[in-house]
Amino acid sequence: MRKVAFLMGSASDFPRVEKGIAVLRELEIDCDVRVLSAHRVPQEVSGFSLNAESAGFGVIICAAGLAAHLAGAVAAHTILPVIGLPLSAGSLQGLDALLSTVQMPPGIPVATVGIDAAVNAAVLAAQILALKDKDLNARIIEFRRKNTAQVILADKEIREGCR
Amino acid sequence: MRKVAFLMGSASDFPRVEKGIAVLRELEIDCDVRVLSAHRVPQEVSGFSLNAESAGFGVIICAAGLAAHLAGAVAAHTILPVIGLPLSAGSLQGLDALLSTVQMPPGIPVATVGIDAAVNAAVLAAQILALKDKDLNARIIEFRRKNTAQVILADKEIREGCR
Amino acid sequence: MRKVAFLMGSASDFPRVEKGIAVLRELEIDCDVRVLSAHRVPQEVSGFSLNAESAGFGVIICAAGLAAHLAGAVAAHTILPVIGLPLSAGSLQGLDALLSTVQMPPGIPVATVGIDAAVNAAVLAAQILALKDKDLNARIIEFRRKNTAQVILADKEIREGCR
Amino acid sequence: MRKVAFLMGSASDFPRVEKGIAVLRELEIDCDVRVLSAHRVPQEVSGFSLNAESAGFGVIICAAGLAAHLAGAVAAHTILPVIGLPLSAGSLQGLDALLSTVQMPPGIPVATVGIDAAVNAAVLAAQILALKDKDLNARIIEFRRKNTAQVILADKEIREGCR
């Protein structure tokens, strides 16, 4: 199975993304975590992106806040699916990062998830990789089942609590 | 190769999405085009989504405007990657559809592209399917090359025109 | 008198909605409280909605944050009045939930109240049920009178305090 | 069956609301259409609202643009359900009207539908009245069925057209 790259624009983004990394591990997906800034180390970003496919990556998650260019900068250099994870850094609370990530020009898509939605970035990466991996597919189904079970349990508790 | 489903919430969305359908054809990807409304035919939506994988689909594109629930409604019933394409119907010009599509709860991601970005929805679907299809991979690279060539040609023309 | 269903998309929404549940109780309206997620337990949502009328419900309140699809998902399966209560979960502070709830397509309305306005969701449900229940009508008038009396008392105190 | 009042803040709003009036007629609901401005004829608004219940109204729809106070002004004087229909007059395209209508203080709800969503205002009024009117209930179900049939027909046409 191909690996997932989990890139973030700044080390300070780590607390906002670590739940997503945990989900990748729970789903037994091999994952490289990197700090790569589109503006501060652009050569590393393009170098990484150009080599990502041959290095064994299948999906690249790019987390960034503010004028979040990281996902777009990566997508410009690879045709691997790139997942954009906008972060709520700064006073505009992620609206800037969301628009900077999702409004890509024709031909260079970024698969954008919600603001600070690190778990969804991870699950989406898993769903993409699962298209050719039956075992991963089964693990995602199991992951969802747990999710569903939690909602059903919470429902039971609240119904009883509110009687 | 698995097929792509291109769903839209209303027949009136067709003019906003047809460029994306054309891109899928240019990339020789088999594609079913459907009008399926999350609110007006919810059973059809869940039925389609539950059967999508066994029906041979690999990716589902969901185009919708306003309170665009279609992508989320589909994603609730399948673990295939779901691409959300928010449309600029209505007076808020797609901001409503963008937020309704991208801000999904943890565990149920929608891979969202830009407002009215039908071409990017199609290219993203292709990139996902290309992970296990070398020929498609080659066609996407060729598609990008043409895209690049157009920019380079436009650059040449404008440089000369502006001298 | 028909019952009110008070649904929320996640157990974590409870603190934001409990004032509304209290108002329903103060107005002596029978109320079932549920955790039902449009995306995590979609079958339960559609099952509940399809049976809501025969189960004795008259109004369904749906509280959700982010891409708040719950009210729309319920409204797709019933013609009972559905009240949407958008919550301020996440970094966009409920603007996403408001637009996802209120901007429904033609034919499938959601009666939307303000962000985090759990009390208003409850009062609106009561006003709807009161159309055919004179006693409830009287209790709502009394509820309003208390509300008014509080404002008049506050006015008196502040006028004296500011002299 | 109680009547519906369809109020609008200005005669210039008529083209934006007439589809809603047509839906009420299609559903055979008796309806009074009025131009009543919260700011230009406030006495008429409060007078109308105070007498609405005894005059045989069951639901009041209030359409207004800009700082759309009409629904709130009516709701301040009656405990009948008040439906707010924000209109996209002015340069902010209805965002002002939406927030002015939906963000009501605790105790005085307005059941808000989408911007320019006149059809949904009418359908919501019908759904509320149908709680105690089996015939209307049946007509709404039939109205929905037609709506659904249109989507299914559009789906069929587009599937064939895109083959």
Place this chain on the structure above:
Amino acid sequence: MRKVAFLMGSASDFPRVEKGIAVLRELEIDCDVRVLSAHRVPQEVSGFSLNAESAGFGVIICAAGLAAHLAGAVAAHTILPVIGLPLSAGSLQGLDALLSTVQMPPGIPVATVGIDAAVNAAVLAAQILALKDKDLNARIIEFRRKNTAQVILADKEIREGCR
């Protein structure tokens, strides 16, 4: 000299407006402070507004949050200048109150100041009353001079501190 009425929609607004009341006192302007809700005590609001001129008021300041209708409701019943002071109550941080206050229909203006700008509401009231009161005019000029002096002093301190 005519008095200023300083109305607020809820007693909980007092901490946001008290600086404005203090400015009116500093400028020796007679001021009545009231809690009057457009939606909870509409008759008191219209009664107050209709009598405001004969009761000796010259300007009415209306502070409110959320769907802030108070200033508009007052302006509908008087031709005294009405100053709207939108407050940042609720999760939208006053954008709702700003739009609900300022976007009035033609013919019924509200003189709107910034969100939570209680001091400016008071100064504006003073400037209006000063048009026919030379002593107040002089006090406002003195008030401004102090304001200016503070900036000049702060400038001096920071220049020295940053050397």
Place this chain on the structure above:
Amino acid sequence: MRKVAFLMGSASDFPRVEKGIAVLRELEIDCDVRVLSAHRVPQEVSGFSLNAESAGFGVIICAAGLAAHLAGAVAAHTILPVIGLPLSAGSLQGLDALLSTVQMPPGIPVATVGIDAAVNAAVLAAQILALKDKDLNARIIEFRRKNTAQVILADKEIREGCR
């Protein structure tokens, strides 16, 4: 009676403001119309503002779009009431002008009316001047009466038309 100054930031703003000028004339208020840009002719703006009171002006209306600084620049140099009229020039449709006009710092208020609300700017100016002019007061009351009569007539026509 003091005059009103009606300033606009650019000659291209004239079509958006002329209805306001017409209202001032209808109310028989003497009015000087000027094109004065805060950024292109700042000396003229400060010169005008410093002399406005002695030149016989009582209220200054400032219409501007984009980063609409004109009202603030005038208010910085006079304690006459300054009315800010934000215009919908540019792609943000007046939201920029509204915020630039209304969000003034403490001590220097601008009495802001709605986007493109030239009529309201004029009426507000009249209401301020009417505080010491009984004849103007009467003309405003008559102006309102006509306004009200139009709404009542429109109401009558639409009631009959919709029967």
Place this chain on the structure above:
Amino acid sequence: MRKVAFLMGSASDFPRVEKGIAVLRELEIDCDVRVLSAHRVPQEVSGFSLNAESAGFGVIICAAGLAAHLAGAVAAHTILPVIGLPLSAGSLQGLDALLSTVQMPPGIPVATVGIDAAVNAAVLAAQILALKDKDLNARIIEFRRKNTAQVILADKEIREGCR
């Protein structure tokens, strides 16, 4: 004198930027006009930016719409001043481009001008280059004088026309 580079992300941007190119010519500044897309020809963008200083450029203007990454991508590879010109392409009317351009991370600034403000991008470039070019300085002063003269003429005409 160093040259100005005027880059745009797409040839379709030309009509929105040509007024800026005209201003550079009017100010006798040597200017290269290019179509360079951050996402479609990233190597050309980085190559151009790395060589810009040695190629004789002093300032780089980058015009782009949507998720406007061009200015940031250039700024990542040069320490020449980079001017960002956000364009109103797409349904969000330039708000996306503005935020994507201006909200750069610490250390990599983009000097952003208003949406579609091509003239200001050109004037800003000129002002920067004029710091070491007295003749250009004089031409900018003359340019401003004409600008001022136009406002004064417009003022004269409107004063006379409105008498």
Place this chain on the structure above:
Amino acid sequence: MRKVAFLMGSASDFPRVEKGIAVLRELEIDCDVRVLSAHRVPQEVSGFSLNAESAGFGVIICAAGLAAHLAGAVAAHTILPVIGLPLSAGSLQGLDALLSTVQMPPGIPVATVGIDAAVNAAVLAAQILALKDKDLNARIIEFRRKNTAQVILADKEIREGCR
């Protein structure tokens, strides 16, 4: 080398801007720090701006929140490059200040950086001055190198930490 002026609209802005002042010092750029309010001391602002060039300044940074007119007011009186630094004071979190700063009318540009981006204001000023100062140019390159080194170090640490 010319000096930089670092102006702020209020002494309370100092904590938001001091990192920028530190960067100017680190880059050995001579800098005057001032509190100058466009609205409270307009004469000082115009006086300072008119004399800035002859007083040895090369770039003027203007930090302000709310209706941030300071940068525009300075730019109206000088053709030195003016950098606008919008601050997140007030409940709209800097969106008001951003639009008030960046949306300048044609001919009077303000080089705007991100909300609260004091470091970027300083770096941009340095980049402009470095056009004619080789030593400063070298110091900026060194400053960037440190910035880059930090990212590379953070990348190394996180890669190891996440293994």
